[in-house]
Amino acid sequence: MTFVKFGMIGAGIAARYHLAACKNSPIVKFMRLYDKDEKNAKRVAGAYKITPFSNLEEFLSNDIDAVLIAVPHFLHEQMVTAVAEAGKAVLCEKPMATTLEGCDQMIEITRKAKVKFMIAENHxxxxxxxxxxxxxxxxxxxxxxxxxxxxxxxxxxxxxxxxxxxxxxxxxxxxxxxxxxxxxxxxxxxxxxxxxxxxxxxxxxxxxxxxxxxxxxxxxxxxxxxxxxxxxxxxxxxxxxxxxxxxxxxxxxxxxxxxxxxxxxxxxxxxxxxxxxxxxxxxxxxxxxxYPKYYDISARREDEYFAACILEDKEPEFTPEQAxxxxxxxxxxxxxxxxxxxxxxxxxxxxxxxxxxxxxxxxxxxxxxxxxxxx
Ligand SMILES: NC(=O)c1ccc[n+]([C@@H]2O[C@H](COP(=O)([O-])OP(=O)(O)OC[C@H]3O[C@@H](n4cnc5c(N)ncnc54)[C@H](O)[C@@H]3O)[C@@H](O)[C@H]2O)c1
Structure with missing residues (x-):
């Protein structure tokens, strides 16, 4: 594998930062985008020439290697669970979860599924x-x-x-x-x-x-x-x-x-x-x-770092426990x-x-x- 095929969940502000930042990345290729709002999914996916989905199961049932989750905070836990159980590596936007119990649940699920997991802490x-x-x-x-x-x-x-x-x-x-x-x-x-x-x-x-x-x-x-x-x-x-x-x-x-x-x-x-x-x-x-250049720089470096962890099979230095x-x-x-x-x-x-x-x-x-x- 020479690059990582990414899917994106969420088509809001953060998703657009990542998609723009990685447009020319040699190792991060966003291929698919899922948003519950079909119109939004089509609009944003169209701008980046990737495939839109408005059904999570269909989005996860294809051959992507990793998923970046960029949805409202209360959904992080359920999305991390769905992605990990589908066997994909998980990069989830900050904040990890809204409760400590939610964080523990994510750590347990991703460990059980044996998938790489990092919180997208671009700072x-x-x-x-x-x-x-x-x-x-x-x-x-x-x-x-x-x-x-x-x-x-x-x-x-x-x-x-x-x-x-x-x-x-x-x-x-x-x-x-x-x-x-x-x-x-x-x-x-x-x-x-x-x-x-x-x-x-x-x-x-x-x-x-x-x-x-x-x-x-x-x-x-x-x-x-x-x-x-x-x-x-x-x-x-x-x-x-x-x-x-x-x-x-x-x-x-x-x-x-x-x-x-x-x-x-x-x-x-x-x-x-x-x-x-x-x-x-x-x-x-x-x-x-x-601003807005520093978002672009940090999002690209972060997503490429996570892709490198997948390609080289190493654990991300920023651990879920630190998040x-x-x-x-x-x-x-x-x-x-x-x-x-x-x-x-x-x-x-x-x-x-x-x-x-x-x-x-x-x-x-x-x-x-x-x-x-x-x-
Ligand atoms: N690192 C940063 O600097 C930075 C900047 C902005 C946002 N963020 C983070 O990114 C995440 C998203 O924030 P945002 O500002 O992009 O939010 P947003 O409201 O702009 O976008 C959220 C998207 O999620 C979609 N969505 C909502 N419920 C969904 C569901 N059940 N299934 C699928 N899609 C669903 C919405 O339709 C929307 O397109 C948050 O965790 C936020 O904190 C990080």
Missing amino acids: RFQPAHQWIKDAVQKGWVGEPFLIRSYEGVMEIPNLMQPGFWKGHPIKAGGGSLMDMGAHKFATIQWILDDVIESAYAWLTKQCTNLEEKAEDNAMVFLKYKRGAIAEAVVSFTVVTPPTNQIEIYGTKGSIVENHAWENPIKINSHHKDLGSNRGRWFEPKVEHGI KDAIATVLLGYLSAELGRTATRDELMEVARTKGTKSILEKLNSVIQNNYLAR
Whole structure:
């Protein structure tokens, strides 16, 4: 096999990012697309000259090797199950699932079916993030003690739409924190190579009073086991093009990164490896482009990485357990908002053991500060 034949489930925004990103890939070939909305399936498949399906069984009964799942969050678990049971490798969009129980179910099903499984966490494939991970691993900032991270997008039109899944506590597993916090937490945990211990969160609802919508803005303070502290700030209501930022402060240097800059990284480090760039702000060159280019770059690298894992029969480095950890951190943030204080990972696990983590999402709307009503 020299390339991997992919099918796509879902024909929405994310599907189009992946299809465009891999259009000329030598190892990722999207051949088929399934969406329950027949018209949508035909329209998007037509644009990429692939075969549309509006029946899942028919879509899965052909000779594709792998499937990329890009549907609303509450459907991830059932789609992963269907694809794994059909014997295909599974690449599923973030967030893995909306509950820890859903994540466990996916891990069990894909292990039982002996298929490759990775969550499509494109932030781990962003060249700027990979550069930062390597720099931290090489000790260029010493021991990181403080991390700041941010993602902002404009989702107000979707959040004003009654019935649309985005921002729904159950259908989306929450609002901005589940949607974008999953990226932030997977990235921070990967860079730090550490385990989350506790979290404190503020959640606000800014743009809509639709009862079915959860928070559209969130700020979370995190404490990791080795002592580093971090903040994650996410917004569904910013009046800018989408962007991301991360800052890492360590005992020997600092890194600031912003996807909105042409050269996204600046490092100031006293490490000897930096040579003549020691002790001054230095901008390394990485593959990057401001929105929407960085989506294209990370989606291509991610899908090609997963294809390479299939072709070379190796397990993806980003494990389902790490993806589950990001969901645990999101839920820890929601639990903290419910308790009105710092929540510990042990408390989250106690909820998982006793009531199940869906119980956190069921209470979510009642714990969000409603700025819309206050106006
Ligand atoms: N990595 C990223 O940066 C990024 C960006 C956007 C979205 N996403 C993720 O991609 C996923 C999809 O998000 P989106 O924004 O594309 O959503 P979307 O609403 O634009 O598209 C979802 C598609 O799924 C289809 N669908 C719904 N129910 C279905 C079913 N039962 N069977 C088949 N198809 C069904 C819809 O018809 C729609 O075409 C989510 O997990 C989201 O978080 C990731």
